[in-house]
Amino acid sequence: MKIMVNQVGYELAAPSKKAVADQPGIYVLKSASGEKVWQGQAGAAVEDPLCGEKLYPLDFGAVRTAGKYYMEGPDGAQSDSFVIQKDVLADVHNAMIKALYFQRCGCALEEKYAGPYIHAACHMADSEVYGETGHILDARGGWHDAGDYGRYITPAAVTIGHLLYAYQLYPRAFAEQLNIPESGNGVADVLNECRYELEWMLKMQRKDGAVYHKLTAWQHAPFVMPEKDLDTFYAFAVSSLAAADFCAVMALAARVYRSIDSVFATQMEEAARLSWKWLTENPEPLLFHNPEGSNTGEYGDAADADERLWAAAEMMLLAAEQGEAADAYVEVLRRILATGLKVTDFGWTDVAGFAAMAVLTDSGKTAGEEIRKTFRQAVLAEADRLVGLQPQNAFALGMAPEDFCWGSNMVVTNRGILLALACETAAETEAAGRIPAYREAIQAQIDYLLGKNITGYSFVTGFGDHAYRYPHLRTTAADGIEKPMPGWVSGGPNRKPGDELGIRMIPAGTPPMKCYLDREECYSLNEITIYWNSSAVFVTAFLRSIAQ
Numbered sequence: 091m092k093i094m095v096n097q098v099g100y101e102l103a104a105p106s107k108k109a110v111a112d113q114p115g116i117y118v119l120k121s122a123s124g125e126k127v128w129q130g131q132a133g134a135a136v137e138d139p140l141c142g143e144k145l146y147p148l149d150f151g152a153v154r155t156a157g158k159y160y161m162e163g164p165d166g167a168q169s170d171s172f173v174i175q176k177d178v179l180a181d182v183h184n185a186m187i188k189a190l191y192f193q194r195c196g197c198a199l200e201e202k203y204a205g206p207y208i209h210a211a212c213h214m215a216d217s218e219v220y221g222e223t224g225h226i227l228d229a230r231g232g233w234h235d236a237g238d239y240g241r242y243i244t245p246a247a248v249t250i251g252h253l254l255y256a257y258q259l260y261p262r263a264f265a266e267q268l269n270i271p272e273s274g275n276g277v278a279d280v281l282n283e284c285r286y287e288l289e290w291m292l293k294m295q296r297k298d299g300a301v302y303h304k305l306t307a308w309q310h311a312p313f314v315m316p317e318k319d320l321d322t323f324y325a326f327a328v329s330s331l332a333a334a335d336f337c338a339v340m341a342l343a344a345r346v347y348r349s350i351d352s353v354f355a356t357q358m359e360e361a362a363r364l365s366w367k368w369l370t371e372n373p374e375p376l377l378f379h380n381p382e383g384s385n386t387g388e389y390g391d392a393a394d395a396d397e398r399l400w401a402a403a404e405m406m407l408l409a410a411e412q413g414e415a416a417d418a419y420v421e422v423l424r425r426i427l428a429t430g431l432k433v434t435d436f437g438w439t440d441v442a443g444f445a446a447m448a449v450l451t452d453s454g455k456t457a458g459e460e461i462r463k464t465f466r467q468a469v470l471a472e473a474d475r476l477v478g479l480q481p482q483n484a485f486a487l488g489m490a491p492e493d494f495c496w497g498s499n500m501v502v503t504n505r506g507i508l509l510a511l512a513c514e515t516a517a518e519t520e521a522a523g524r525i526p527a528y529r530e531a532i533q534a535q536i537d538y539l540l541g542k543n544i545t546g547y548s549f550v551t552g553f554g555d556h557a558y559r560y561p562h563l564r565t566t567a568a569d570g571i572e573k574p575m576p577g578w579v580s581g582g583p584n585r586k587p588g589d590e591l592g593i594r595m596i597p598a599g600t601p602p603m604k605c606y607l608d609r610e611e612c613y614s615l616n617e618i619t620i621y622w623n624s625s626a627v628f629v630t631a632f633l634r635s636i637a638q
Contacts, residue, residue: 093117093161093169094485097541097554099178101637106151106530107174110484110542112143115164119150122158122171136484139491141544142601145484170541170555177637180266182540182553183630185577186623187253188268190283192565192575193620195241195290195316196230203269207575209565212316213239213323217305220324220381227325229305232290235387236619237562239319240306243294244389244397245438245621247335250284250291251400252436252507252624254339254346255447256631257281259514263631277350280627288343288358291336295361299368300328301336303378306386313567329378330369331389334397335441337365341404342448345411359408366405369398389438396442399426399433403448403457410456420457423449427464434472436504437497438621443508450515470521473512476505477524477531485542486534491585494602496614499539499549499582500622506535506629513632529636536629544603545583550626552576560610562617567610578618579626582606588614 092112100107111117111132119128132146148161153174161169192204198211219225232241233249257264257280264280267273272282294302307321340362348355375394380386391397399422406419423445427433436443446465449457476488483489488505495501509528516522541548541556548554551561551574558580559573560566566574585602587593591611596604606615 091163091165091167092544092546093163093167094542094544094546095161095169095172096537097170097172097548097556098182099173099175101178101633102154102156102174102176103637104151104533106149107153108486108534108537108542109148109150109161109169111146111148111161111163113163113165114146117148117164118162119153119159120162122160127155127159128153138484140483140485140487140489140494140601141603143544147484147486177634179536179630179634179637182550182577183263183627183634184266184268185552186550186579186627186630187280187283187577188270189575189577189623190233190620191268191270193233193235194286195232195234195239200271203271206571207565207569209315209569210317212319215320215323217323217325219302220326227293227302229290229293229323229325231293232287232305233620234316237564237613237617238306238310238386239316239564240304240310240386241290242304242306242387242389243291243301243332244303244335244391245619246287246291247339248436248438248441249621249624250287250339250343251441251444252621252628253280253284254342255444255451256628258346259451260631260635263634281347281350284343285347285354288340291339292357292361294325294332295336295365296328299333299364299366301332301365303327303329303332304387304389308384308386310386311564313564315565315568318568326381327378328376330372330376330394331378331391331397333365333369334394334401337362337369337401338397338404338441338444340365341401341408344408348411362405362408366401369401391439395426395429395431396435396440396445399423399431399445400441400448402426403445406456407448407452410452410454416456420461423457423461427461433465433468434508436507436625437500443504443511447511450511466515466519469508469512469515470519473509473516473528473531474524476509477527480531480534485538486531487538488531488535491602494583494585494605496584496586496588497581497619497622498584499579500619500625502535502539502582503579503622503625503629506532506632507625509535510629510632532629532632536633539579539626545606547580547606547608549580549582550576551578551580558608558616560608560616562610562613577623579622581615581617581619581622584615587612
């Protein structure tokens with residue numbers, strides 16, 4: 091028998107607290123000492139297409155007493171433990187940010203900050219510009235992007251975008267210090283950590299404003315500690331994808347850091363303007379493909395309209411902040427929107443959702459009502475679609491079977507971001523009455539991530555009785571430490587596994603939510619990335635903000 095719960099826990103004042111079981115009957119909530127505190131009948135059966143089982147929802151929202159609990163089924167089976175308390179997501183939220191510190195490249199991780207997860211400074215040599223003999227680049231710094239040691243501009247921009255918008259919208263969720271080297275300097279640690287990445291990104295811009303797409307070795311390193319990876323790193327070709335994402339995030343960061351460090355903000359503003367100039371002088375897409383024989387992450391894309399849309403939106407806000415005319419940027423927004431581009435995604439392939447975020451959270455309403463309406467209608471329509479998916483599965487998840495792809499947990503959390511933006515947007519429209527439904531849907535996305543799913547795993551290392559343990563992450567595999575560093579979000583179930591072990595061990599036709607293995611070899615199921623974490627951080631920031 092299975093009883094699936096959010097293994098981290100539930101917010102004390104939440105009107106609903108939901109679990110899922112695979113049997114009908116009476117369920118009992120018990121305290122850690124075994125005392126019965128709630129009893130209830132499981133809800134009506136749901137034939138769940140996401141996992142291929144008949145499941146029964148439970149709601150124990152009437153429990154408003156803080157404590158540690160477990161659910162007991164009619165046959166005596168017990169769920170994983172969880173807590174009910176105020177600000178229940180604080181620890182996992184902070185750990186998911188702190189995880190980025192463990193990805194720092196170009197510096198040693200010291201015990202007083204990293205605990206047992208120390209290593210020497212890595213990747214300290216200069217890099218070569220691929221295809222330009224003798225062109226050397228100092229590109230030390232930044233975060234390792236994922237389970238490998240590469241650093242890539244487009245996912246870096248998306249990660250920073252998630253974090254800076256979360257900080258702008260929900261600053262109280264970022265009040266705690268994270269025990270990183272900059273802690274206590276008077277700046278929120280999320281901004282301290284973002285700065286480490288932003289300073290690296292600035293090194294990837296050419297003098298003409300173009301931006302190198304990525305910085306990697308020719309081949310992925312074996313599973314060794316980062317300081318043991320001594321292969322030559324290359325700055326690979328510039329792309330309009332990288333230039334536009336870079337432009338967008340530098341313009342955004344310039345505004346955020348203006349009151350914190352005006353010199354750094356000005357440096358980023360000038361970089362944003364230079365890349366915008368390059369983009370206007372190079373209007374045709376300049377896409378990216380790996381050179382033949384190189385196997386590091388490509389982060390390729392078939393078009394750059396969404397990247398240019400985001401850049402235009404952020405440049406518009408930068409111009410407005412500086413008291414400049416923004417008409418040229420507004421016209422770019424209008425022209426790209428006229429193509430019918432989808433504007434509700436927040437991943438590295440499609441960043442148009444960030445343009446919607448920029449326009450719809452702009453208190454000055456710089457883009458004008460016509461453009462704001464286009465974005466608002468798209469966001470609310472997508473939010474309503476996601477809410478409409480909830481009754482179709484027992485987990486009230488805004489996912490369909492086909493949504494379980496490589497990195498499905500980012501789909502889960504990015505949809506949480508979209509729903510959060512809908513909450514911000516709906517307040518000024520006739521959709522205001524739907525905000526409670528959007529909030530419930532966001533909670534369901536996080537409940538899933540933290541254990542209320544058919545695999546029985548919490549998909550964040552170190553959080554939950556059955557948190558996954560074996561991420562596809564070179565440092566964790568090579569450091570000799572039994573437990574992985576806490577706070578890493580797994581890629582999650584993938585209905586089309588792409589790695590050898592996943593293909594071999596998961597039978598064809600397996601329901602999508604069950605297509606998961608907690609194995610470090612399974613990069614298509616269990617890798618980590620900086621942008622899966624940042625997406626989840628945005629959602630937990632939202633939930634913390636409405637709980638406070």
